[in-house]
Amino acid sequence: MTAAFRRNALIILCTFLAAIAGVLVAGALAGGWLRSPSSHGTELHALLHRDVTLDAQQEVALDGLEAxxxxxxxxxxxxxxxxxxxxxxxxxxxHDYGPAVAAAVDRSHRTMGTLQKATLAHVFAMRRLMRPSxxxxxxxxxxxxxxxAP
Structure with a gap:
């Protein structure tokens, strides 16, 4: 193998590994690989229907909020x-934590923050539909x- 071939192969390998690392980090920050971001809502609704007795009007209102x-x-x-x-x-x-990587991370974090805030707003809107009891x-x-869960 020539030095140029080894160098190019190493660059390609590093690029691939860095891209995978970026996707893994972003995936973990967005809710993890085993649990999608939307699974929180599904789990919350399943627990809500199991643990809180809702009347028909609350069910309709919750369905509208969820949609x-x-x-x-x-x-x-x-x-x-x-x-x-x-x-x-x-x-x-x-191939490093340069300005474009930093900007992409910042953009991703802003989107994750927006999703988290929207999710919390949704949860609190659901809470407002609950009776005091x-x-x-x-x-x-x-x-x-x-x-x-442990």
Whole structure:
């Protein structure tokens, strides 16, 4: 093998590994590989229906909230995927934590923050639908949904 071939092979390998690392880090920050960001909502709703007795009016109102939030969440998750693509491309170009990588990370963090804030706004909107006798159970459900099982 020539020195140039080894050098190019090493660059390609480093680029590939850096891109994989970027995707892994972004995936972990966005909610992990084993648990998608949207699984929190599914788990929360399953626990809510199991632990809180809801009347028909609350069910209809929750369905409406969930439909609106699903659209917002889908758009933000698509933005996170696009951010990850930009991060991988920046890593492939810079091969280091350079300005393009830093900008891509910052953009991804802004999108993750927006998703987290939207999720919390959704949870608090759901809480406002609860009767005073239901809020303690709702709060326990939220804590359980956000706390990883041992």
């Amino acid at each position: 609106r939030f699903a659209t917002q969440r889908t758009a933000l998750e698509a933005q996170l995927r696009a951010d990850n693509v930009r991060l991988a491309a920046a890593i492939a170009r810079e 239901q809020t303690a159970a709702f709060d326990r459900v939220v804590v359980r949904a956000l706390t990883p």
